[in-house]
Amino acid sequence: MTRQTILILDFGSQYTQLIARRVRESKVFSKIIPYNMPAKEIAALSPKGLILSGGPASVTEKKSPYPDKGIFKLGVPILGICYGMQAITEMLQGKVRHTKEREYGKVELFIDDNRDLFSHLPGNFTCWASHGDYVKKLPQGFHVSAHTMSAPIAAIANHKRKIYGVQFHPEVTHTEKGNQILNNFLFKICGCLSRWTMQSFIKESVENIKKTIGRDKIVLGLSGGVDSSVAAILIHKAIGRNLRCIFIDNGLLRKDEPQQIKKIFRNMYHLNLAYLDRSKRFLLRLKGVTDPEEKRKLIGEEFIKVFEEEAAKVKRVKFLGQGTLYPDVIESASPLGAPSSRIKSHHNVGGLPAHMKLKLIEPLRELFKDEVRQIAKELVLPEAIIFRQPFPGPGLAIRIIGEVTEARLDLLREVDRRVIDEIRSAGLYEQVWQSFAILLPIKSVGIMGDERTYENVVALRCVQSLDGMTADWVKLPFEVLEKISNRIINEVKGVNRVVYDISSKPPATIEWE
Numbered sequence: 001m002t003r004q005t006i007l008i009l010d011f012g013s014q015y016t017q018l019i020a021r022r023v024r025e026s027k028v029f030s031k032i033i034p035y036n037m038p039a040k041e042i043a044a045l046s047p048k049g050l051i052l053s054g055g056p057a058s059v060t061e062k063k064s065p066y067p068d069k070g071i072f073k074l075g076v077p078i079l080g081i082c083y084g085m086q087a088i089t090e091m092l093q094g095k096v097r098h099t100k101e102r103e104y105g106k107v108e109l110f111i112d113d114n115r116d117l118f119s120h121l122p123g124n125f126t127c128w129a130s131h132g133d134y135v136k137k138l139p140q141g142f143h144v145s146a147h148t149m150s151a152p153i154a155a156i157a158n159h160k161r162k163i164y165g166v167q168f169h170p171e172v173t174h175t176e177k178g179n180q181i182l183n184n185f186l187f188k189i190c191g192c193l194s195r196w197t198m199q200s201f202i203k204e205s206v207e208n209i210k211k212t213i214g215r216d217k218i219v220l221g222l223s224g225g226v227d228s229s230v231a232a233i234l235i236h237k238a239i240g241r242n243l244r245c246i247f248i249d250n251g252l253l254r255k256d257e258p259q260q261i262k263k264i265f266r267n268m269y270h271l272n273l274a275y276l277d278r279s280k281r282f283l284l285r286l287k288g289v290t291d292p293e294e295k296r297k298l299i300g301e302e303f304i305k306v307f308e309e310e311a312a313k314v315k316r317v318k319f320l321g322q323g324t325l326y327p328d329v330i331e332s333a334s335p336l337g338a339p340s341s342r343i344k345s346h347h348n349v350g351g352l353p354a355h356m357k358l359k360l361i362e363p364l365r366e367l368f369k370d371e372v373r374q375i376a377k378e379l380v381l382p383e384a385i386i387f388r389q390p391f392p393g394p395g396l397a398i399r400i401i402g403e404v405t406e407a408r409l410d411l412l413r414e415v416d417r418r419v420i421d422e423i424r425s426a427g428l429y430e431q432v433w434q435s436f437a438i439l440l441p442i443k444s445v446g447i448m449g450d451e452r453t454y455e456n457v458v459a460l461r462c463v464q465s466l467d468g469m470t471a472d473w474v475k476l477p478f479e480v481l482e483k484i485s486n487r488i489i490n491e492v493k494g495v496n497r498v499v500y501d502i503s504s505k506p507p508a509t510i511e512w513e
Contacts, residue, residue, distance in 0.1 A: 117181060261275075
Protein backbone atom coordinates (compact mmCIF):
# COMPACT_ATOMS: atom_id res chain seq x y z
CA MET A 1 0.00 0.00 0.00
CA THR A 2 1.35 3.45 -0.93
CA ARG A 3 1.02 5.50 2.24
CA GLN A 4 0.07 9.16 1.90
CA THR A 5 2.12 11.17 4.37
CA ILE A 6 2.00 14.65 5.87
CA LEU A 7 5.37 15.68 7.28
CA ILE A 8 5.50 18.01 10.29
CA LEU A 9 8.68 20.04 10.66
CA ASP A 10 9.24 20.45 14.39
CA PHE A 11 10.46 23.81 15.67
CA GLY A 12 10.06 22.81 19.32
CA SER A 13 6.40 23.66 19.90
CA GLN A 14 4.63 22.09 22.86
CA TYR A 15 1.83 21.34 20.37
CA THR A 16 3.88 19.51 17.72
CA GLN A 17 2.69 16.06 18.76
CA LEU A 18 -0.85 17.42 18.90
CA ILE A 19 -0.62 18.48 15.24
CA ALA A 20 0.46 14.94 14.34
CA ARG A 21 -2.43 13.47 16.31
CA ARG A 22 -4.99 15.78 14.70
CA VAL A 23 -3.83 14.77 11.22
CA ARG A 24 -4.03 11.08 12.14
CA GLU A 25 -7.50 11.54 13.60
CA SER A 26 -8.52 12.47 10.05
CA LYS A 27 -7.10 9.10 8.92
CA VAL A 28 -4.07 10.58 7.19
CA PHE A 29 -0.62 9.39 8.25
CA SER A 30 1.65 12.05 9.74
CA LYS A 31 5.28 12.01 10.73
CA ILE A 32 7.31 14.49 12.76
CA ILE A 33 10.75 15.33 11.39
CA PRO A 34 13.50 17.77 12.47
CA TYR A 35 12.95 21.29 11.13
CA ASN A 36 16.39 21.22 9.48
CA MET A 37 16.03 17.97 7.53
CA PRO A 38 17.52 18.54 4.03
CA ALA A 39 14.96 19.08 1.28
CA LYS A 40 16.38 16.10 -0.64
CA GLU A 41 15.63 13.79 2.27
CA ILE A 42 12.14 15.27 2.59
CA ALA A 43 11.53 14.72 -1.13
CA ALA A 44 12.60 11.08 -0.75
CA LEU A 45 9.69 10.58 1.67
CA SER A 46 7.22 11.72 -1.03
CA PRO A 47 5.03 13.83 1.28
CA LYS A 48 1.60 15.04 0.21
CA GLY A 49 2.16 18.21 2.23
CA LEU A 50 4.32 19.90 4.87
CA ILE A 51 3.27 21.55 8.12
CA LEU A 52 5.73 23.86 9.87
CA SER A 53 5.02 23.82 13.60
CA GLY A 54 5.13 26.65 16.08
CA GLY A 55 8.03 27.07 18.46
CA PRO A 56 9.54 29.14 21.27
CA ALA A 57 12.07 30.95 19.06
CA SER A 58 11.64 34.30 17.29
CA VAL A 59 12.59 35.02 13.69
CA THR A 60 13.61 38.51 14.86
CA GLU A 61 16.54 37.02 16.77
CA LYS A 62 19.92 35.91 15.45
CA LYS A 63 20.44 32.21 14.75
CA SER A 64 16.70 31.60 14.47
CA PRO A 65 15.86 28.08 13.23
CA TYR A 66 14.83 27.86 9.58
CA PRO A 67 14.03 24.91 7.32
CA ASP A 68 15.93 24.13 4.14
CA LYS A 69 14.92 26.69 1.49
CA GLY A 70 14.59 23.81 -0.93
CA ILE A 71 11.20 22.87 0.56
CA PHE A 72 9.61 25.69 -1.47
CA LYS A 73 10.81 24.03 -4.68
CA LEU A 74 9.33 20.59 -3.90
CA GLY A 75 5.95 21.52 -5.34
CA VAL A 76 4.00 20.26 -2.33
CA PRO A 77 1.54 22.35 -0.27
CA ILE A 78 2.91 24.00 2.87
CA LEU A 79 1.12 25.24 5.99
CA GLY A 80 2.98 27.31 8.58
CA ILE A 81 1.53 27.53 12.08
CA CYS A 82 2.53 30.50 14.29
CA TYR A 83 6.37 30.44 14.18
CA GLY A 84 6.04 28.37 11.00
CA MET A 85 4.13 31.21 9.33
CA GLN A 86 6.73 33.75 10.46
CA ALA A 87 9.58 31.58 9.14
CA ILE A 88 7.84 31.32 5.76
CA THR A 89 7.37 35.10 5.68
CA GLU A 90 11.03 35.87 6.38
CA MET A 91 12.37 33.20 4.02
CA LEU A 92 10.23 34.50 1.13
CA GLN A 93 11.36 38.13 1.62
CA GLY A 94 8.50 39.33 3.80
CA LYS A 95 9.04 41.11 7.12
CA VAL A 96 8.29 40.06 10.72
CA ARG A 97 8.56 42.44 13.67
CA HIS A 98 8.43 42.01 17.45
CA THR A 99 5.75 43.70 19.54
CA LYS A 100 5.46 44.21 23.27
CA GLU A 101 1.71 43.65 23.05
CA ARG A 102 1.71 39.87 23.05
CA GLU A 103 -1.41 38.18 21.65
CA TYR A 104 -2.14 35.27 23.95
CA GLY A 105 -5.25 33.20 24.61
CA LYS A 106 -8.63 33.26 22.89
CA VAL A 107 -9.06 35.89 20.19
CA GLU A 108 -11.72 36.53 17.55
CA LEU A 109 -10.61 35.65 14.02
CA PHE A 110 -12.20 37.39 11.02
CA ILE A 111 -11.99 35.67 7.61
CA ASP A 112 -11.00 37.84 4.64
CA ASP A 113 -10.68 35.05 2.05
CA ASN A 114 -12.80 31.92 2.43
CA ARG A 115 -11.13 29.95 -0.35
CA ASP A 116 -9.08 26.80 0.26
CA LEU A 117 -7.89 26.90 3.90
CA PHE A 118 -11.02 28.65 5.23
CA SER A 119 -13.48 27.00 2.87
CA HIS A 120 -16.98 26.39 4.29
CA LEU A 121 -16.22 28.27 7.52
CA PRO A 122 -18.18 31.12 9.14
CA GLY A 123 -16.99 34.69 8.72
CA ASN A 124 -15.61 34.86 12.25
CA PHE A 125 -14.88 32.47 15.12
CA THR A 126 -12.69 32.07 18.19
CA CYS A 127 -9.11 30.86 17.86
CA TRP A 128 -6.15 30.34 20.21
CA ALA A 129 -3.12 32.60 19.74
CA SER A 130 0.28 32.63 21.43
CA HIS A 131 2.82 34.97 19.87
CA GLY A 132 4.77 38.19 20.38
CA ASP A 133 5.82 38.68 16.73
CA TYR A 134 3.66 39.80 13.83
CA VAL A 135 3.91 39.91 10.04
CA LYS A 136 4.48 43.52 8.93
CA LYS A 137 5.11 42.96 5.21
CA LEU A 138 3.75 40.12 3.09
CA PRO A 139 6.02 38.08 0.81
CA GLN A 140 5.48 38.66 -2.91
CA GLY A 141 2.46 36.79 -4.27
CA PHE A 142 0.74 36.48 -0.85
CA HIS A 143 -2.38 38.15 0.45
CA VAL A 144 -4.13 38.41 3.82
CA SER A 145 -6.75 35.73 4.37
CA ALA A 146 -7.71 36.50 8.01
CA HIS A 147 -7.16 39.09 10.74
CA THR A 148 -7.91 39.75 14.41
CA MET A 149 -8.59 43.04 16.20
CA SER A 150 -4.91 43.33 17.21
CA ALA A 151 -3.26 41.48 14.31
CA PRO A 152 -4.06 42.84 10.82
CA ILE A 153 -2.30 39.82 9.31
CA ALA A 154 -3.43 36.66 11.14
CA ALA A 155 -3.37 34.33 8.12
CA ILE A 156 -1.69 34.50 4.71
CA ALA A 157 -2.10 32.59 1.47
CA ASN A 158 -0.47 32.08 -1.90
CA HIS A 159 -3.04 30.02 -3.75
CA LYS A 160 -0.88 29.54 -6.83
CA ARG A 161 2.05 28.06 -4.91
CA LYS A 162 -0.24 26.44 -2.28
CA ILE A 163 1.65 28.00 0.60
CA TYR A 164 -0.36 29.09 3.64
CA GLY A 165 0.26 30.44 7.12
CA VAL A 166 -1.81 31.04 10.25
CA GLN A 167 -0.77 33.07 13.27
CA PHE A 168 -2.94 30.95 15.60
CA HIS A 169 -3.06 27.26 16.56
CA PRO A 170 -5.76 25.26 14.73
CA GLU A 171 -4.57 22.04 16.42
CA VAL A 172 -5.74 22.99 19.94
CA THR A 173 -9.31 22.46 21.12
CA HIS A 174 -9.61 26.15 22.08
CA THR A 175 -9.70 27.03 18.36
CA GLU A 176 -13.21 26.69 16.98
CA LYS A 177 -13.26 25.05 13.54
CA GLY A 178 -9.59 24.07 14.01
CA ASN A 179 -10.17 20.55 12.72
CA GLN A 180 -12.01 21.91 9.67
CA ILE A 181 -9.06 24.18 8.87
CA LEU A 182 -6.63 21.24 9.07
CA ASN A 183 -9.00 19.06 7.05
CA ASN A 184 -9.21 21.74 4.36
CA PHE A 185 -5.43 21.64 4.14
CA LEU A 186 -5.30 17.83 4.09
CA PHE A 187 -8.11 17.10 1.65
CA LYS A 188 -8.87 20.24 -0.34
CA ILE A 189 -5.31 21.53 -0.73
CA CYS A 190 -3.08 18.42 -0.44
CA GLY A 191 -5.55 16.00 -2.02
CA CYS A 192 -5.18 13.36 0.70
CA LEU A 193 -7.58 10.46 1.19
CA SER A 194 -8.72 9.02 4.54
CA ARG A 195 -6.82 5.73 4.35
CA TRP A 196 -4.77 5.67 7.57
CA THR A 197 -6.71 3.15 9.66
CA MET A 198 -5.70 0.63 12.28
CA GLN A 199 -6.86 -2.20 10.02
CA SER A 200 -4.55 -1.00 7.24
CA PHE A 201 -1.73 -0.59 9.78
CA ILE A 202 -2.10 -4.19 10.98
CA LYS A 203 -2.06 -5.56 7.44
CA GLU A 204 0.93 -3.45 6.44
CA SER A 205 2.86 -4.29 9.64
CA VAL A 206 2.37 -8.03 9.31
CA GLU A 207 3.58 -7.94 5.70
CA ASN A 208 6.64 -5.85 6.63
CA ILE A 209 7.54 -8.13 9.54
CA LYS A 210 7.32 -11.22 7.31
CA LYS A 211 9.54 -9.61 4.71
CA THR A 212 12.08 -8.38 7.27
CA ILE A 213 12.45 -11.49 9.43
CA GLY A 214 11.90 -14.22 6.87
CA ARG A 215 12.76 -17.59 8.46
CA ASP A 216 14.96 -16.15 11.17
CA LYS A 217 13.90 -15.97 14.78
CA ILE A 218 13.12 -13.10 17.12
CA VAL A 219 12.99 -12.73 20.90
CA LEU A 220 10.75 -10.28 22.72
CA GLY A 221 10.49 -9.34 26.37
CA LEU A 222 6.80 -9.61 27.23
CA SER A 223 5.64 -7.58 30.24
CA GLY A 224 1.87 -7.93 29.90
CA GLY A 225 1.40 -4.22 29.25
CA VAL A 226 -0.50 -3.11 26.16
CA ASP A 227 2.64 -2.04 24.23
CA SER A 228 4.63 -5.28 24.45
CA SER A 229 1.43 -7.34 24.15
CA VAL A 230 0.36 -5.71 20.87
CA ALA A 231 3.90 -5.95 19.50
CA ALA A 232 3.99 -9.65 20.38
CA ILE A 233 0.63 -10.42 18.74
CA LEU A 234 1.55 -8.55 15.54
CA ILE A 235 4.87 -10.37 15.23
CA HIS A 236 3.19 -13.69 16.06
CA LYS A 237 0.63 -13.11 13.27
CA ALA A 238 3.55 -12.63 10.87
CA ILE A 239 5.95 -15.45 11.82
CA GLY A 240 4.16 -17.70 14.31
CA ARG A 241 6.37 -19.76 16.61
CA ASN A 242 9.56 -18.23 15.25
CA LEU A 243 8.79 -15.54 17.80
CA ARG A 244 10.06 -16.46 21.26
CA CYS A 245 8.46 -14.33 23.97
CA ILE A 246 10.28 -14.14 27.27
CA PHE A 247 8.29 -13.27 30.37
CA ILE A 248 10.45 -12.75 33.44
CA ASP A 249 8.70 -13.03 36.80
CA ASN A 250 10.99 -10.94 38.97
CA GLY A 251 8.81 -11.35 42.06
CA LEU A 252 7.97 -7.64 41.95
CA LEU A 253 4.67 -7.93 40.10
CA ARG A 254 1.12 -7.42 41.33
CA LYS A 255 -1.07 -10.13 42.77
CA ASP A 256 -1.82 -13.00 40.32
CA GLU A 257 -0.25 -11.08 37.40
CA PRO A 258 2.16 -13.85 36.27
CA GLN A 259 -0.64 -16.41 36.17
CA GLN A 260 -2.87 -14.09 34.14
CA ILE A 261 -0.14 -13.41 31.58
CA LYS A 262 0.59 -17.13 31.14
CA LYS A 263 -3.10 -17.90 30.74
CA ILE A 264 -3.72 -15.16 28.16
CA PHE A 265 -0.68 -15.59 25.95
CA ARG A 266 -0.17 -19.35 26.17
CA ASN A 267 -3.76 -20.56 26.25
CA MET A 268 -5.64 -17.86 24.34
CA TYR A 269 -3.08 -16.74 21.76
CA HIS A 270 -0.80 -19.81 21.71
CA LEU A 271 2.39 -17.78 21.75
CA ASN A 272 5.75 -19.47 22.06
CA LEU A 273 6.20 -18.16 25.60
CA ALA A 274 9.06 -18.82 28.00
CA TYR A 275 7.90 -18.16 31.56
CA LEU A 276 10.85 -17.65 33.88
CA ASP A 277 10.26 -17.47 37.61
CA ARG A 278 13.33 -15.68 38.89
CA SER A 279 11.73 -14.03 41.90
CA LYS A 280 14.17 -15.48 44.44
CA ARG A 281 17.11 -14.39 42.33
CA PHE A 282 15.89 -10.78 42.17
CA LEU A 283 15.03 -10.67 45.88
CA LEU A 284 18.49 -11.92 46.74
CA ARG A 285 20.06 -9.08 44.72
CA LEU A 286 17.82 -6.55 46.49
CA LYS A 287 18.54 -7.77 50.02
CA GLY A 288 19.52 -4.88 52.27
CA VAL A 289 19.20 -2.29 49.45
CA THR A 290 17.24 0.85 50.30
CA ASP A 291 18.52 3.45 47.82
CA PRO A 292 15.97 3.94 44.98
CA GLU A 293 18.55 4.34 42.20
CA GLU A 294 20.46 1.29 43.41
CA LYS A 295 17.23 -0.71 43.30
CA ARG A 296 16.58 0.33 39.70
CA LYS A 297 20.15 -0.42 38.67
CA LEU A 298 20.20 -3.89 40.22
CA ILE A 299 16.80 -4.82 38.78
CA GLY A 300 17.88 -3.62 35.33
CA GLU A 301 21.16 -5.54 35.46
CA GLU A 302 19.46 -8.72 36.60
CA PHE A 303 16.79 -8.41 33.93
CA ILE A 304 19.48 -8.20 31.24
CA LYS A 305 21.31 -11.24 32.60
CA VAL A 306 18.16 -13.37 32.72
CA PHE A 307 17.06 -12.21 29.27
CA GLU A 308 20.49 -12.92 27.78
CA GLU A 309 20.58 -16.41 29.27
CA GLU A 310 17.21 -17.32 27.78
CA ALA A 311 17.80 -15.63 24.42
CA ALA A 312 21.06 -17.59 24.03
CA LYS A 313 19.01 -20.80 24.02
CA VAL A 314 17.12 -19.75 20.87
CA LYS A 315 18.84 -20.90 17.69
CA ARG A 316 19.07 -18.60 14.65
CA VAL A 317 17.84 -15.62 16.62
CA LYS A 318 18.75 -12.41 14.80
CA PHE A 319 16.13 -9.93 15.97
CA LEU A 320 14.93 -8.29 19.18
CA GLY A 321 11.29 -7.17 19.36
CA GLN A 322 10.25 -4.16 21.42
CA GLY A 323 7.03 -2.26 22.07
CA THR A 324 8.60 1.16 21.55
CA LEU A 325 6.04 3.91 20.80
CA TYR A 326 6.28 6.99 18.59
CA PRO A 327 6.65 9.60 21.39
CA ASP A 328 9.72 7.66 22.59
CA VAL A 329 11.59 7.98 19.32
CA ILE A 330 10.42 11.27 17.83
CA GLU A 331 13.35 13.25 16.53
CA SER A 332 12.90 16.90 17.40
CA ALA A 333 15.22 19.83 17.08
CA SER A 334 15.76 22.54 19.67
CA PRO A 335 16.04 26.14 18.41
CA LEU A 336 19.85 25.82 18.62
CA GLY A 337 20.58 22.17 18.20
CA ALA A 338 20.51 19.03 16.16
CA PRO A 339 17.90 16.28 16.34
CA SER A 340 17.78 14.16 19.45
CA SER A 341 16.26 10.73 19.94
CA ARG A 342 14.85 9.40 23.19
CA ILE A 343 13.96 5.85 24.19
CA LYS A 344 12.26 5.34 27.53
CA SER A 345 13.97 2.89 29.81
CA HIS A 346 10.80 1.01 30.74
CA HIS A 347 10.61 -0.47 27.24
CA ASN A 348 14.06 -1.97 27.48
CA VAL A 349 14.96 -2.14 31.15
CA GLY A 350 18.50 -0.90 31.54
CA GLY A 351 19.23 -1.30 27.81
CA LEU A 352 20.32 -4.60 26.30
CA PRO A 353 24.07 -4.95 25.76
CA ALA A 354 25.56 -4.25 22.33
CA HIS A 355 27.34 -7.60 22.14
CA MET A 356 24.00 -9.38 21.64
CA LYS A 357 24.12 -7.91 18.10
CA LEU A 358 20.39 -8.26 17.51
CA LYS A 359 18.55 -6.11 15.00
CA LEU A 360 15.57 -4.21 16.40
CA ILE A 361 12.01 -4.85 15.30
CA GLU A 362 9.67 -2.16 16.64
CA PRO A 363 6.28 -2.54 14.94
CA LEU A 364 4.67 0.21 17.05
CA ARG A 365 7.32 2.89 16.66
CA GLU A 366 4.99 4.97 14.47
CA LEU A 367 2.04 4.88 16.87
CA PHE A 368 0.78 6.96 19.76
CA LYS A 369 -0.57 5.27 22.89
CA ASP A 370 -4.23 5.69 21.96
CA GLU A 371 -3.53 4.19 18.53
CA VAL A 372 -1.90 1.17 20.19
CA ARG A 373 -5.06 0.70 22.25
CA GLN A 374 -7.09 0.82 19.02
CA ILE A 375 -4.83 -1.84 17.53
CA ALA A 376 -5.32 -3.93 20.68
CA LYS A 377 -9.09 -3.70 20.19
CA GLU A 378 -8.77 -4.77 16.56
CA LEU A 379 -6.68 -7.76 17.71
CA VAL A 380 -9.36 -8.54 20.33
CA LEU A 381 -6.99 -8.41 23.27
CA PRO A 382 -8.63 -8.62 26.70
CA GLU A 383 -9.75 -5.30 28.18
CA ALA A 384 -7.56 -5.99 31.21
CA ILE A 385 -4.56 -5.52 28.90
CA ILE A 386 -5.97 -2.83 26.61
CA PHE A 387 -6.77 -0.46 29.45
CA ARG A 388 -4.11 -1.52 31.94
CA GLN A 389 -2.64 1.46 33.71
CA PRO A 390 1.10 2.07 33.26
CA PHE A 391 3.26 -0.04 35.57
CA PRO A 392 6.93 0.78 36.26
CA GLY A 393 9.68 -1.51 34.98
CA PRO A 394 11.12 -2.05 38.49
CA GLY A 395 7.63 -3.03 39.65
CA LEU A 396 6.61 -2.89 43.29
CA ALA A 397 10.24 -2.46 44.35
CA ILE A 398 9.94 1.31 43.89
CA ARG A 399 6.56 1.37 45.63
CA ILE A 400 8.13 -0.07 48.76
CA ILE A 401 10.10 2.69 50.45
CA GLY A 402 13.10 1.05 52.05
CA GLU A 403 14.20 -2.57 51.83
CA VAL A 404 12.27 -4.95 49.58
CA THR A 405 11.41 -8.24 51.30
CA GLU A 406 9.03 -11.03 50.46
CA ALA A 407 6.81 -10.15 53.44
CA ARG A 408 6.61 -6.49 52.47
CA LEU A 409 5.86 -7.43 48.85
CA ASP A 410 3.03 -9.75 49.94
CA LEU A 411 1.55 -7.03 52.12
CA LEU A 412 1.69 -4.40 49.34
CA ARG A 413 0.13 -6.82 46.84
CA GLU A 414 -2.89 -7.24 49.10
CA VAL A 415 -3.20 -3.48 49.57
CA ASP A 416 -2.77 -2.83 45.84
CA ARG A 417 -5.47 -5.37 44.97
CA ARG A 418 -8.00 -3.53 47.14
CA VAL A 419 -7.08 -0.14 45.72
CA ILE A 420 -7.60 -1.35 42.15
CA ASP A 421 -10.82 -3.21 43.07
CA GLU A 422 -12.42 -0.08 44.50
CA ILE A 423 -11.20 2.20 41.71
CA ARG A 424 -12.74 -0.23 39.21
CA SER A 425 -15.97 -0.50 41.22
CA ALA A 426 -16.28 3.29 41.16
CA GLY A 427 -15.92 3.25 37.35
CA LEU A 428 -12.72 5.31 37.54
CA TYR A 429 -10.03 2.86 36.40
CA GLU A 430 -10.05 3.85 32.72
CA GLN A 431 -10.51 7.54 33.50
CA VAL A 432 -7.30 8.03 35.48
CA TRP A 433 -3.68 7.55 34.44
CA GLN A 434 -2.50 5.60 37.48
CA SER A 435 -3.90 4.51 40.84
CA PHE A 436 -1.75 2.57 43.29
CA ALA A 437 -0.43 2.24 46.85
CA ILE A 438 2.98 2.86 48.40
CA LEU A 439 4.26 1.04 51.48
CA LEU A 440 6.00 3.55 53.75
CA PRO A 441 9.03 2.77 55.96
CA ILE A 442 7.33 3.88 59.14
CA LYS A 443 5.17 2.33 61.85
CA SER A 444 2.13 4.10 63.21
CA VAL A 445 0.49 3.71 66.59
CA GLY A 446 -2.94 2.13 66.59
CA ILE A 447 -5.42 0.46 68.92
CA MET A 448 -6.41 -3.19 68.79
CA GLY A 449 -8.91 -3.91 71.55
CA ASP A 450 -7.34 -2.54 74.72
CA GLU A 451 -3.79 -2.72 73.40
CA ARG A 452 -1.61 -0.31 71.51
CA THR A 453 -0.13 -1.61 68.27
CA TYR A 454 2.51 -0.32 65.87
CA GLU A 455 1.70 -1.23 62.31
CA ASN A 456 2.39 -0.17 58.72
CA VAL A 457 1.29 3.00 56.96
CA VAL A 458 0.37 3.03 53.26
CA ALA A 459 -0.08 6.01 50.96
CA LEU A 460 -2.56 6.13 48.08
CA ARG A 461 -1.57 7.77 44.80
CA CYS A 462 -4.09 8.52 42.07
CA VAL A 463 -3.10 10.86 39.22
CA GLN A 464 -4.46 12.14 35.94
CA SER A 465 -2.11 12.66 33.01
CA LEU A 466 -1.95 12.55 29.22
CA ASP A 467 1.60 11.34 28.75
CA GLY A 468 3.17 10.97 32.20
CA MET A 469 5.31 14.08 31.71
CA THR A 470 3.04 16.15 33.96
CA ALA A 471 0.31 14.92 36.30
CA ASP A 472 -2.32 16.21 38.70
CA TRP A 473 -3.65 14.36 41.71
CA VAL A 474 -7.20 13.13 41.26
CA LYS A 475 -9.93 14.52 43.50
CA LEU A 476 -11.39 11.15 44.40
CA PRO A 477 -14.87 11.24 45.92
CA PHE A 478 -14.73 10.95 49.71
CA GLU A 479 -16.88 7.82 49.65
CA VAL A 480 -14.35 6.09 47.36
CA LEU A 481 -11.46 7.07 49.63
CA GLU A 482 -13.44 5.84 52.60
CA LYS A 483 -14.11 2.44 51.01
CA ILE A 484 -10.47 1.99 50.03
CA SER A 485 -9.22 2.92 53.50
CA ASN A 486 -11.75 0.74 55.32
CA ARG A 487 -11.02 -2.30 53.17
CA ILE A 488 -7.24 -1.98 53.57
CA ILE A 489 -7.32 -1.47 57.32
CA ASN A 490 -9.97 -4.13 57.98
CA GLU A 491 -8.77 -6.78 55.52
CA VAL A 492 -4.98 -6.43 55.32
CA LYS A 493 -3.29 -7.53 58.51
CA GLY A 494 -0.43 -5.24 59.45
CA VAL A 495 -1.81 -1.91 58.19
CA ASN A 496 -3.56 0.56 60.48
CA ARG A 497 -3.25 3.89 58.66
CA VAL A 498 -3.94 5.11 55.10
CA VAL A 499 -2.95 8.54 53.75
CA TYR A 500 -3.64 10.20 50.37
CA ASP A 501 -0.93 11.91 48.31
CA ILE A 502 -2.20 15.24 46.92
CA SER A 503 1.00 16.44 45.22
CA SER A 504 1.28 17.09 41.48
CA LYS A 505 4.06 16.55 38.95
CA PRO A 506 6.08 18.75 38.93
CA PRO A 507 7.50 19.30 41.48
CA ALA A 508 6.70 15.78 42.72
CA THR A 509 6.98 12.70 40.52
CA ILE A 510 4.23 10.14 39.96
CA GLU A 511 6.15 7.32 41.63
CA TRP A 512 7.69 7.93 45.04
CA GLU A 513 11.07 6.45 44.06
